Amino acid sequence: NAANPAVPRGDLIVAFAPHAGYIYSGGVAAYTYKAVKTRKIKRIILLGPSHHSLFKGVSVYREGYMKTPLGMLEIDDGLAGSLINEEKDARFYPDAFRKEHSLEVQLPFIQEALGRVKIVPILVGMLTKDSFDFITHRLTEILRSDSQTILIVSTDLSHYHSYEKAREMDNLVIEDILNLSVEALERDLRSKRGEMCGSYPAIIGLSVARMLGATHGVLLKYANSGDTAGRKDSVVGYASIVILKSNLTPEERATLLNLARETVKSYVKTGRVPEPEISDRRLLANGAAFVTLYKRGHRLRGCIGNIIPVMPLYKSVIRNAVAAATRDPRFRPVEPEELDEIDVEVTVLSPLERISDISEIIIGRHGLYIEKEGRSGILLPQVATEFHWTKEEFLRAVSEKAGLPPDAWKTATLYRFTAEIIN
Structure with missing residues (x-):
């Protein structure tokens, strides 16, 4: 009492x-x-x-x-x-x-x-x-x-x-x-x-x-x-x-999105990252996140993240914002003059959950991670929605993302995950 x-x-x-x-x-x-x-x-x-x-x-x-x-x-x-x-x-x-x-x-x-x-x-x-x-x-x-x-x-x-x-x-x-x-x-x-x-x-x-x-x-x-x-x-x-x-509160979502935006701007312009004072326990706890950059609202300009929670969530967002802007091997680094055209999206991941049957995958809810023969690949939940893929198309796409044949998912180790998408 x-x-x-x-x-x-x-x-x-x-x-x-x-x-x-x-x-x-x-x-x-x-x-x-x-x-x-x-x-x-x-x-x-x-x-x-x-x-x-x-x-x-x-x-x-x-x-x-x-x-x-x-x-x-x-x-x-x-x-x-x-x-x-x-x-x-x-x-x-x-x-x-x-x-x-x-x-x-x-x-x-x-x-x-x-x-x-x-x-x-x-x-x-x-x-x-x-x-x-x-x-x-x-x-x-x-x-x-x-x-x-x-x-x-x-x-x-x-x-x-x-x-x-x-x-x-x-x-x-x-x-x-x-x-x-x-x-x-x-x-x-x-x-x-x-x-x-x-x-x-x-x-x-x-x-x-x-x-x-x-x-x-x-x-x-x-x-x-x-x-x-x-x-x-x-x-x-x-x-x-x-x-x-718990899910992120509106205030926590806004903090992470603003942190990603400010990190991209600061690092592209000056090579420095913000050093925020964070007291929110949800953001201080270890978390896994991706940061995605789009140009003019729709064209992918960079996407980097981590699937294992090995650092505080807010630090994961900072690190991946820098990487998405400057180290995605598919794109040249973002230039200062591009910043006004860049939109930022933060995706906070749940833990990976191994699946044994593709019936466990729900398009629009689950992202996919695949492993086979030393190769791996990941696609976020919103990707399947954006391209209007069927489940089979999603599986073929994640196989190809890992550098594997399109039907490799049939004999690979598959994981699903959910995500909170902030944009």
Whole structure:
């Protein structure tokens, strides 16, 4: 009841909550569950670290109930069973749960906030490539098919540093999570610049969120044990974070489009790019974007972008605006005298989603990415609409864009994606 988080905009996909004793981190964890309480949730998948038991891969609690003083929480045994694959190091290790607190401390919060929901508890041990690939892809499939299921990652942050050092380390890790940067999080944890006892669960959760098209994170509450109930010379950090998926607001769309326009003008005229002060979390989070230039409204003059979100969205727009104006190999660089005739379009991409049948492609909604024999090509959704292509014509065109024969799509790896188009 004391937690009062602002209601974040967007669909909640993944949440982070700490797992220390309630006198230390309970006040922070409450923010997570207060935010979750506002959503229609029927099932929670809990993902936490194993502190006491060593095992390879992940341990999925298979069936039955978990009991607290508030009553019983039922395991969704059907869903749990679908997450077990012994060949991929995903099993049920009963011993892993015997003394483990990282998931159990979440249960009373779930019961208080959501009542009779079903749960699937998963502990992460010594993660293998097989178990990581399997569990991330399976969790992605589950959450994509059911909007009333969410993933909660249980983790504390830095352990037993001074108050000031802990805040420095924790701020770094929190920023990585809010930006959806799995790469930066892995780098900071590996270099010891940041710490999390639930590092593997966090990386899994963030990877799942990105594959589901998450757009940004929101920090609801941060504190460490020096703020709550402990001494300040040796503290543990705690954060309540939600990972969300939302469309760009009109203001965010205008910011990106203006940024692309000003970047083209500035770089073509002076060779310099703008250095904007951006505070909007949606634009600071990693994103993938294309920038397209048209001359006199209809003639393509350049189009460059990235399909993987490896930098903040606003930086992706700046970089690709420069590249579209000066480095598209199909065109000569834009000249200053052309600028008054140049129209700019920004396309913000969703994650790529592999498809197995062309019936999964909707003209006007999906763009296409193709891979075969070391070659690849991409066409944005608006291209098919502009040329009034059929599905087959779109597939032939993306094959040729990759330098492949027109019918190469029949034996190639195909991906679809959606996009927000700003012009």
